[in-house]
Amino acid sequence: MTVAVWTLLQEGGRIDLAGTLARLGALVALYLVFTVSQRWLSRSPVLKSISMPLNLLVLMLLALLFLKPVLLQLNPHIADAILASASFFGVAIVLKLVDVFLFDLLAQWRKKPQVPLVVRDIGRWAVAALALVLIVRGFFPGVNLNVLAFSSLVVGYIVGNATQDTLGNLISGLALNTERPFQIGDWVTVGSHTGVVVDTTWRATRLRTKADDYIVIPNSSIARDAIVNFSRPTRNHGCYQAIGVSYDTPPNKVRQVVLKVLAECPEVCAEPAPSVFLTGYGDFSVNFTIKFFIADFARQDPIQSGIMDRLWYAFRREGISIPYPIQDCRERDAVVDQREERAAVRESIRKLLMGVDLFQSLSPVELDSLVERETLQLFAAGEKLCRQGEAGKSFYIISRGRVAVQVAGTDGRPVTVAQLGAGEFFGEMSLLTGEPRSGTVVAETDVDVVCIAKDDFAGVLKPNPELAGKLAVVLEKRLSDRQEKMAAVSSLSAIPETRMALAARIRKFFGL
Numbered sequence: 370m371t372v373a374v375w376t377l378l379q380e381g382g383r384i385d386l387a388g389t390l391a392r393l394g395a396l397v398a399l400y401l402v403f404t405v406s407q408r409w410l411s412r413s414p415v416l417k418s419i420s421m422p423l424n425l426l427v428l429m430l431l432a433l434l435f436l437k438p439v440l441l442q443l444n445p446h447i448a449d450a451i452l453a454s455a456s457f458f459g460v461a462i463v464l465k466l467v468d469v470f471l472f473d474l475l476a477q478w479r480k481k482p483q484v485p486l487v488v489r490d491i492g493r494w495a496v497a498a499l500a501l502v503l504i505v506r507g508f509f510p511g512v513n514l515n516v517l518a519f520s521s522l523v524v525g526y527i528v529g530n531a532t533q534d535t536l537g538n539l540i541s542g543l544a545l546n547t548e549r550p551f552q553i554g555d556w557v558t559v560g561s562h563t564g565v566v567v568d569t570t571w572r573a574t575r576l577r578t579k580a581d582d583y584i585v586i587p588n589s590s591i592a593r594d595a596i597v598n599f600s601r602p603t604r605n606h607g608c609y610q611a612i613g614v615s616y617d618t619p620p621n622k623v624r625q626v627v628l629k630v631l632a633e634c635p636e637v638c639a640e641p642a643p644s645v646f647l648t649g650y651g652d653f654s655v656n657f658t659i660k661f662f663i664a665d666f667a668r669q670d671p672i673q674s675g676i677m678d679r680l681w682y683a684f685r686r687e688g689i690s691i692p693y694p695i696q697d698c699r700e701r702d703a704v705v706d707q708r709e710e711r712a713a714v715r716e717s718i719r720k721l722l723m724g725v726d727l728f729q730s731l732s733p734v735e736l737d738s739l740v741e742r743e744t745l746q747l748f749a750a751g752e753k754l755c756r757q758g759e760a761g762k763s764f765y766i767i768s769r770g771r772v773a774v775q776v777a778g779t780d781g782r783p784v785t786v787a788q789l790g791a792g793e794f795f796g797e798m799s800l801l802t803g804e805p806r807s808g809t810v811v812a813e814t815d816v817d818v819v820c821i822a823k824d825d826f827a828g829v830l831k832p833n834p835e836l837a838g839k840l841a842v843v844l845e846k847r848l849s850d851r852q853e854k855m856a857a858v859s860s861l862s863a864i865p866e867t868r869m870a871l872a873a874r875i876r877k878f879f880g881l
Contacts, residue, residue, distance in 0.1 A: 392435040403427050419465050422458045429455040446509075453508040460500040464493045555600035556666040559591050565667070579667065599666045605638055606666045610673060612680065613654030615690040620647050621749045621815045623657060626687050630679045631661050636672050638662040653692045718743050718819050721766045724792050730839040735829045742825040745817045754810040754818070761799030761806045762823035767791050770816030776808045783809060797847065800826060801840055802874040823879075830879050837879075841871035 407420065416423075429451050432440075440448045468489055551557045555566050557576070562584050564576030574591055576584045599606050614623050624645040631643040643661040650656070663672050684691060719740050722728045728736065745768055748754055755761055757776060771790045775783040786808065789795060798804040800823060830836055848871075 389436070389439050392439070396431045396435045399431055400428060418469065419462050422461045422465070426455055426458040426462065429458070449508050453504050456504050456508075457497075457501055460504075461497055464496055468493050550596045551598050551601070555598055556606075557599065558597040559586055560594040562586065579670070604664055604666075605641070605662045606664075606669065607641075607660060607662050608669060608673060610659040610661075610676065611648075611656065612659060613651060613656045613692065614684070615692050616650075616655055618655070618689045619747065619749070619815050620655065620657075622687070623655075623689065625750075626683050626689065627657070627659055627680065630676065630683050631659075634672070634676055634679065636663055636665070636668065637676070638664055653694055714745055715740050717768060718745070721768055721792065721819055725766060725794055727764075727794070727797055727840060727843050730836060731829065735833065739821070739825065739829050742828070743819050743821060746820050748812045748816050748818065750812050750814050750816075752812050754812065754816075755796060755799075755806045757806050757809045759806050760803070761796060762803060764794065764796045764800035764821040764826070765810070766794040766819040766821070768817040768819060770812065770814045772816055773811050773813050774808045775811060788813070797844060801844065801878065802871070803878045827879055830875075834876065837875040840875060841869070844871050 404424075407416075407424070432451055433448065433455070437448055440451070472489055551566050553566050553568060556564070557566060559574075559576070562576060562578070564578040564584055567575040567577050567583070569575075569588070573585045573587050576586065578584060612627075627645050628643060631637050632639075637643060638661070641662050643659070646658045646660070648656050648658045659676075661676075663669060665672075681691075683689075719736065722731075722736060722739065728739070731739070748770075754765060754772065755763075767789055769791055771788060772795075773785045774787040774789065774795065775785050778784040789810075795808075795810055796806070799806060800821060803823075
């Protein structure tokens with residue numbers, strides 16, 4: 370059998386054409402097998418990211434495996450060039466696998482924020498460039514790299530002038546990654562766009578909005594705009610919600626209801642604690658601003674909606690109305706309304722006075738005279754109605770709410786010795802004798818009280834001096850009870866005054 374041969378005139382060599390074709394056929398067959406298998410392996414994101422350099426590497430290795438004798442006959446440097454290229458693609462594959470392991474898999478396992486793509490690319494390309502120089506020097510020691518460097522500078526100058534915008538975006542991207550105003554996964558507002566940072570490339574930064582849309586913003590634009598980062602310095606984000614209520618509702622009641630609603634919302638942070646501020650008096654409502662913190666900015670809208678839902682129901686239960694502009698066309702007599710309102714208040718005060726043993730000795734006329742002088746006063750929770758040691762000339766009866774009676778303990782700190790509610794009273798010694806306050810009274814809730822001053826009570830006591838003795842009997846009993854409570858929290862004790870001494874002090878204080 371005659372074997373065809375091909376004579377290479379330039380080298381005078383001879384190549385076995387049949388053998389070469391057989392080797393080439395084996396190369397193509399193996400490469401097709403690899404290509405088919407790679408399609409199945411490319412289902413993995415990691416292998417898919419190295420598919421191109423891996424294809425080139427396998428093709429070059431197969432060429433060296435099957436065609437090396439032929440390549441050496443053609444030109445010895447061809448085999449070296451293919452081996453050098455295979456080495457470079459092998460380095461590129463290793464760098465990519467290390468990049469994925471360090472910045473994707475390991476960062477995800479350690480729950481660390483991802484490093485932006487532009488930083489990863491620069492680092493990987495810098496190492497690849499160094500590897501390329503070493504490979505060229507290793508395989509081709511006679512190559513003058515200075516010429517290659519000069520050529521690169523010329524090409525770089527030409528490309529740089531043609532792609533100024535791209536280079537501007539690149540430099541801005543590097544500046545953003547150096548200053549790190551945000552990280553991948555942070556919620557930010559850039560200009561008029563709000564979203565979570567997906568990645569930062571050479572040219573742009575990509576945001577995903579709450580509507581699951583992508584916004585690609587050039588890095589140069591981000592560098593010029595103000596950036597608001599909702600995920601720094603902590604993931605907790607403060608939210609503000611405005612609300613208005615009727616003027617008929619005490620502010621502290623509004624705060625109490627709102628804070629209770631916020632405490633029952635699991636997605637509202639306990640720390641920092643929510644707060645409610647009275648921010649203004651509007652035409653139709655008292656306006657409040659609610660401040661609370663959430664840990665997930667992405668859920669701000671549904672969380673605020675849920676809070677507003679709960680507030681509506683809570684206000685409805687508590688009788689708190691949310692006003693809106695209306696025009697009331699009903700006719701009414703303001704004088705009659707005021708008269709009826711005053712009558713209701715007088716009746717309420719009368720019932721309170723009749724329930725106090727101190728005033729049970731008053732005649733109906735004396736009681737009416739005292740009722741006419743008094744009104745209901747409203748104190749907010751936390752306010753002090755009177756302070757221990759200060760001069761006092763008034764007496765309080767609680768109509769609604771609760772107060773705490775406090776005295777200074779042995780260490781100087783206030784100690785609660787009693788809690789008083791509706792129908793109970795305090796301050797009788799100050800009213801009747803001018804004695805300094807024996808304790809501090811603090812409103813634990815919003816309280817309505819009737820405050821009877823010395824001048825008001827003098828109009829009842831002076832026409833009837835005999836009341837001083839009756840009042841002294843009541844005071845003697847109350848002082849005895851008080852001394853027992855004081856002894857429990859203080860080492861000091863005092864001998865209670867007799868009713869005769871108390872009566873004498875009352876007469877002297879009122880000038881009877």
